[in-house]
Amino acid sequence: MKKATVLGIGLIGGSLALCLKKRTDLCVEGFDASETTLGLAESAGVIDRGYTDLAQAVEGADYLFLAVPVGAATDLLDRLAELPLKEGCIISDVGSTKGQVVEHAAGLRNLGAIFIGGHPMAGSHQSGVQAAHPLLFENAYYVLTPLPETPLAEVQCLSRLLTEATGAQLVIMAPDHHDRVVGAISHLPHIVASGLVNQVSRYNKSNEWFHRLAAGGFRDLTRVAAAHPVMWRDILLSNRGAILELMDDWIREMEEIKGAVAEAQPEEIESFFASAKRSREQLPDRKRGVLAPHFECYVDVPDHPGVIATVAKLLGNNEINIKNIGVMENREDREGILRLVFRSEEELVRARSCLRREGYRVFDLEEKQQK
Numbered sequence: 001m002k003k004a005t006v007l008g009i010g011l012i013g014g015s016l017a018l019c020l021k022k023r024t025d026l027c028v029e030g031f032d033a034s035e036t037t038l039g040l041a042e043s044a045g046v047i048d049r050g051y052t053d054l055a056q057a058v059e060g061a062d063y064l065f066l067a068v069p070v071g072a073a074t075d076l077l078d079r080l081a082e083l084p085l086k087e088g089c090i091i092s093d094v095g096s097t098k099g100q101v102v103e104h105a106a107g108l109r110n111l112g113a114i115f116i117g118g119h120p121m122a123g124s125h126q127s128g129v130q131a132a133h134p135l136l137f138e139n140a141y142y143v144l145t146p147l148p149e150t151p152l153a154e155v156q157c158l159s160r161l162l163t164e165a166t167g168a169q170l171v172i173m174a175p176d177h178h179d180r181v182v183g184a185i186s187h188l189p190h191i192v193a194s195g196l197v198n199q200v201s202r203y204n205k206s207n208e209w210f211h212r213l214a215a216g217g218f219r220d221l222t223r224v225a226a227a228h229p230v231m232w233r234d235i236l237l238s239n240r241g242a243i244l245e246l247m248d249d250w251i252r253e254m255e256e257i258k259g260a261v262a263e264a265q266p267e268e269i270e271s272f273f274a275s276a277k278r279s280r281e282q283l284p285d286r287k288r289g290v291l292a293p294h295f296e297c298y299v300d301v302p303d304h305p306g307v308i309a310t311v312a313k314l315l316g317n318n319e320i321n322i323k324n325i326g327v328m329e330n331r332e333d334r335e336g337i338l339r340l341v342f343r344s345e346e347e348l349v350r351a352r353s354c355l356r357r358e359g360y361r362v363f364d365l366e367e368k369q370q371k
């Protein structure tokens with residue numbers, strides 16, 4: 001039996017381990033600095049076996065996946081280069097930045113394995129193995145960043161394994177291209193969200209109404225600011241070049257709108273919002289992509305345990321099979337939204353009317369985006 005070892009069994013490593021365990025016939029082992037994490041992961045069936053000893057964890061492995069904060073990934077690669085890895089072993093990672101780790105791996109003479117950078121474009125503000133989920137990467141993009149000299153056979157082999165295990169859509173990109181694009185759509189927005197939270201929190205120290213009145217808009221806009229500070233520290237430190245350029249552009253963008261407000265220019269202000277509205281509405285809908293499940297609906301549900309089972313049972317009793325079920329997390333402290341996917345339009349139509357009969361509010365994708 002072939003073996004994959006995931007190094008770092010947190011949100012992403014745990015989710016990947018679950019994917020590999022559920023959808024491939026690999027033996028899936030784990031390495032983590034925390035014994036408690038390994039114990040949790042073993043007892044929840046996330047990994048077959050866990051180790052705090054790196055040499056034991058990677059011995060005989062056909063695949064290694066580094067899923068630690070990006071600052072720790074380069075150290076781990078150095079340690080791996082000192083160990084006898086299995087001939088032909090493929091090493092990948094899941095880090096949010098690619099330039100630094102890919103360059104570091106290429107510079108390691110004795111790595112004794114093929115390194116191919118990777119980054120699943122799905123995640124959450126949560127962390128730790130408790131938040132791991134086998135459907136986390138379903139339909140998401142999953143970027144691989146091989147170098148021109150990386151053997152094609154290994155890229156194809158890794159790509160096939162990840163497609164089968166995660167249900168994600170694999171794409172190939174150059175590391176620096178990845179870092180600029182992801183810098184703009186993930187890293188800069190994270191800085192802006194955290195900056196907003198810090199600014200309001202300073203005001204709140206002398207007047208508690210700032211936090212009390214923080215409603216849907218502020219909460220939706222800043223959800224990601226609750227993420228793990230170490231992970232984000234490492235992301236910023238490993239993508240400094242791209243992030244500094246993006247921050248300059250952001251400051252210019254703010255200066256422009258500040259100027260329009262200062263000069264009381266209604267047309268400029270309106271055009272600032274109008275162009276943002278147009279672009280926001282044109283953002284591609286991932287769920288309508290190549291892997292698109294077309295027969296889906298969304299359901300408002302109260303945020304209490306057992307609600308997924310209740311909905312699944314109701315549909316099951318009416319002989320409607322759910323192909324996929326997921327909880328959307330974008331509305332903190334309010335009722336949740338379940339996303340239900342069916343195999344046919346006929347099942348979708350019957351599910352809608354069955355749920356509505358029971359008093360659930362059911363809506364489609366466009367309505368969900370307006371919420």
Ligand SMILES: NC(=O)c1ccc[n+]([C@@H]2O[C@H](COP(=O)([O-])OP(=O)(O)OC[C@H]3O[C@@H](n4cnc5c(N)ncnc54)[C@H](O)[C@@H]3O)[C@@H](O)[C@H]2O)c1
Nearest residue numbers: 008009010011012033068069070072095096123124127128
């Ligand atoms: N969270 C997201 O949304 C997201 C999405 C895509 C990619 N990523 C990337 O995935 C990686 C992991 O992020 P996460 O959210 O799963 O973090 P996490 O905090 O949930 O998990 C990290 C795990 O690594 C372990 N660990 C840390 N340093 C270690 C070391 N030196 N040796 C052994 N174990 C170590 C921790 O004990 C923990 O179990 C990061 O590189 C991050 O950039 C995160």
Ligand SMILES: O=C(O)C(=O)C[C@]1(C(=O)O)C=C[C@@H](O)C=C1
Nearest residue numbers: 096120121122123124125186224
């Ligand atoms: O959804 C979130 O909470 C995330 O922060 C996920 C997110 C992102 O910014 O989109 C965060 C970092 C990863 O590298 C990839 C995905």
